[in-house]
Amino acid sequence: MDGKVARRAVLALPALMLGRAAAQPGGFPDPGRAVQVIVPYPPGGGSDISARALAPALEKELGTPVVISNRPGANSQIGLAQTAQARPDGYTLCYGLWPSTITLYLDASRKVGFGRDSFTPLAMHVIDPGSIIVRADSPLRNIADLVQAARARPGALRVSDPGILSWEHLASIALQKAYGLSINQIHYQGSAPALVALLSGEIEVAFVATGTAMSQSRSGVARTLAVLDEAQSEFLPGIPTATEQNTPIVTGSARGFIGPAGLPPAVEAALAGALERAILSDEHQRRMRDLGLPIRFMNPARFRQYWSAEEAKLAPLVHEVVTTGEAAR
Numbered sequence: 001m002d003g004k005v006a007r008r009a010v011l012a013l014p015a016l017m018l019g020r021a022a023a024q025p026g027g028f029p030d031p032g033r034a035v036q037v038i039v040p041y042p043p044g045g046g047s048d049i050s051a052r053a054l055a056p057a058l059e060k061e062l063g064t065p066v067v068i069s070n071r072p073g074a075n076s077q078i079g080l081a082q083t084a085q086a087r088p089d090g091y092t093l094c095y096g097l098w099p100s101t102i103t104l105y106l107d108a109s110r111k112v113g114f115g116r117d118s119f120t121p122l123a124m125h126v127i128d129p130g131s132i133i134v135r136a137d138s139p140l141r142n143i144a145d146l147v148q149a150a151r152a153r154p155g156a157l158r159v160s161d162p163g164i165l166s167w168e169h170l171a172s173i174a175l176q177k178a179y180g181l182s183i184n185q186i187h188y189q190g191s192a193p194a195l196v197a198l199l200s201g202e203i204e205v206a207f208v209a210t211g212t213a214m215s216q217s218r219s220g221v222a223r224t225l226a227v228l229d230e231a232q233s234e235f236l237p238g239i240p241t242a243t244e245q246n247t248p249i250v251t252g253s254a255r256g257f258i259g260p261a262g263l264p265p266a267v268e269a270a271l272a273g274a275l276e277r278a279i280l281s282d283e284h285q286r287r288m289r290d291l292g293l294p295i296r297f298m299n300p301a302r303f304r305q306y307w308s309a310e311e312a313k314l315a316p317l318v319h320e321v322v323t324t325g326e327a328a329r
Helices: 003-023 046-062 074-085 100-106 143-152 167-179 191-199 210-218 265-279 282-291 300-323
Strands: 035-039 066-070 092-098 119-135 158-161 184-187 205-209 222-228 252-260 295-298
Touching: 035 046, 035 074, 046 066, 046 092, 046 119, 046 191, 046 210, 046 252, 046 265, 046 282, 074 092, 074 100, 074 252, 092 100, 092 119, 100 300, 119 143, 119 167, 119 191, 119 210, 119 265, 119 300, 143 167, 143 222, 158 167, 158 191, 167 184, 167 205, 167 300, 191 205, 191 210, 205 210, 210 222, 252 265, 252 300, 265 295, 282 295, 295 300
Parallel strands: 035 066, 035 092, 158 184, 158 205
Antiparallel strands: 092 252, 119 205, 119 222, 119 252, 119 295
């Protein structure tokens, strides 16, 4: 290396160091110190898959390891409680699921010990519309068949959900109310066990995220009866919506990153910026398309607005479900 080249290299070092400092306001994160992302569901479900899909990109943006830690139990209550109680230093985050996060604390009987103000919204990642699926060998091919089967055997048709007051549970209740049905609703601890129950023949119908429906349908082990969205899904071409089948149910799961309340502004800014860059990177968007998971990014301000609006919408429904005893089914 000649003198001029060496001089240019030395002069470039301060600029590189300033760029790194700008990407890590307040000195966060410490180099090499891992950021833990709690997924409050078992491995293998939709939340686990989409959180792990982002981890490499987020690790690259933060410049430090990102560790996914599954903390399942009580329909995500355990993992959310751990997040709410964590030290607000930016090293413990949670990959939450909505509306489950909201319905947990709206159900006063659960006494979860946290609410919306217990968390710092950082980035919405995915809003995955719901779907209704059955095993590939099921005789059911649409919602009309499902309704007919439920009416033929009141209380016998077995339908799964990943937990009480999950969106899947609420969607099943909406379907029952729409047609005056009585079914055997079975609650599992997470979407992965609920899906296993369907594929093993333990239950007959499952409400799942569209990304899950896509993967199971493509593998030939399940059939999708309906998409619970306003329009048909690009990931399940040709599958009609529930509304197109005269059953106007539109619902699904939203997944995003939150931290405990009280994050220092510089740390919150560093995390939110890294998450935005990771989520919107071309590589990650390609990965999510391959998984059939639709990115719906929201920054912290938009995420807060979404959360407040969803809470207002869900409050009367949760009250009705709890007071009528549906939540105990």
